[in-house]
Amino acid sequence: MTVGAPAPSFYLYGDEQLDEDLDTIHVEPIRERSLRHDWIIHPHLHPDHVQILWIAEGGARFVIEGETYVASARSLVVQPAGALHEIRFEPGTEGRVVTAAVSYVEAVARDDPRLVAITRTPGVYSVPDDSPCGSTVPQHFNQILTEAHWDAPGRRTAIRGCFLNVLVSLLRVAENRSGAEPSRQDRDFELVTRYRAAIETHFRSQKSLAFYARNIGVSTQRLNAACRLRAGRTASEVLYDRIVVEAKRCLLYTEMTVAEIGHSIGYEDPAYFNRFFSKRVGTPPGTFRAEAATTTRVGG
Numbered sequence: 486m487t488v489g490a491p492a493p494s495f496y497l498y499g500d501e502q503l504d505e506d507l508d509t510i511h512v513e514p515i516r517e518r519s520l521r522h523d524w525i526i527h528p529h530l531h532p533d534h535v536q537i538l539w540i541a542e543g544g545a546r547f548v549i550e551g552e553t554y555v556a557s558a559r560s561l562v563v564q565p566a567g568a569l570h571e572i573r574f575e576p577g578t579e580g581r582v583v584t585a586a587v588s589y590v591e592a593v594a595r596d597d598p599r600l601v602a603i604t605r606t607p608g609v610y611s612v613p614d615d616s617p618c619g620s621t622v623p624q625h626f627n628q629i630l631t632e633a634h635w636d637a638p639g640r641r642t643a644i645r646g647c648f649l650n651v652l653v654s655l656l657r658v659a660e661n662r663s664g665a666e667p668s669r670q671d672r673d674f675e676l677v678t679r680y681r682a683a684i685e686t687h688f689r690s691q692k693s694l695a696f697y698a699r700n701i702g703v704s705t706q707r708l709n710a711a712c713r714l715r716a717g718r719t720a721s722e723v724l725y726d727r728i729v730v731e732a733k734r735c736l737l738y739t740e741m742t743v744a745e746i747g748h749s750i751g752y753e754d755p756a757y758f759n760r761f762f763s764k765r766v767g768t769p770p771g772t773f774r775a776e777a778a779t780t781t782r783v784g785g
Contacts, residue, residue, distance in 0.1 A: 509534070509586040510589050512584075512626070514579070514581060515540070515580040515581065526573075528571040531584065533567075533586055533588075534587065535563070535585050535604045538556075539580045539623060543574065544578060545573060545574040547572050551671065554608070556609045561622065561654070561658060562610075563607055565678065569671070581629075583651065600655075601685075603656050612658055626647075676707070676708060677723075679701045680701060681727075683697050683700045687700075688728055688731070689749065709721075729762065732770065737774070737777055743770045
């Protein structure tokens with residue numbers, strides 16, 4: 486990678502629109518992708534997706550935001566959204582990798598902010614076989630993989646439940662970790678992480694980019710520069726994408742009217758909300774809801 490050039494941004498399905506879609510989660514065996522690349526995943530980042538890996542056997546060396554982490558067998562690994570990372574697996578490494586949209590993590594962990602916070606910091610956590618999480622962690626990952634390939638009633642709910650258990654396990658093992666915090670962190674990555682957290686707190690009522698810049702103590706120009714580098718788009722686009730995700734969720738999973746949905750996310754004028762949604766999604770909210778009723782959703 487050329488020095489000073491943006492890192493490659495990989496999208497989960499190779500399509501940016503699908504990656505920004507609602508409730509995106511993907512799971513696969515570590516071997517499935519790594520073996521094709523000779524067990525080496527070259528430097529890249531996922532602008533909108535967190536990765537949580539369970540290394541059951543073997544091991545790997547991770548470089549995340551310039552820090553080196555060594556994961557042995559029976560380890561959980563967190564690669565936050567927007568974090569530049571590379572991985573060198575030991576040949577034959579077995580395990581699972583879950584890739585989840587930031588919006589999905591926030592929706593699943595909505596009742597406990599600690600579960601979101603733990604995904605915003607890179608780290609490697611050992612899970613001893615005789616620890617309380619020793620038997621449950623692999624079960625949760627395996628169940629997500631099973632449900633992902635099983636078209637059965639309650640599939641979506643089961644996946645969310647298992648993923649919530651993964652987050653809880655991650656939080657618990659992190660409490661026992663000592664001295665594993667990174668000694669330094671890329672400033673752009675830190676700014677985007679703080680910006681996403683501020684958006685999650687205020688997006689239903691605050692639409693001003695200047696507000697968010699003041700909230701995290703930088704200029705709008707500086708925030709835009711960080712977002713372009715780490716999220717692959719402007720700060721305003723990051724904010725609007727989060728609003729659209731919430732609007733889509735309400736359209737798909739609630740009985741609220743379009744006007745009520747617009748009001749719930751700070752758009753008092755239904756016509757203005759319709760124009761905003763249509764511009765970002767390419768179809769009016771009512772049409773999106775009708776079409777989604779007959780379409781299989783990503784992660785559904």
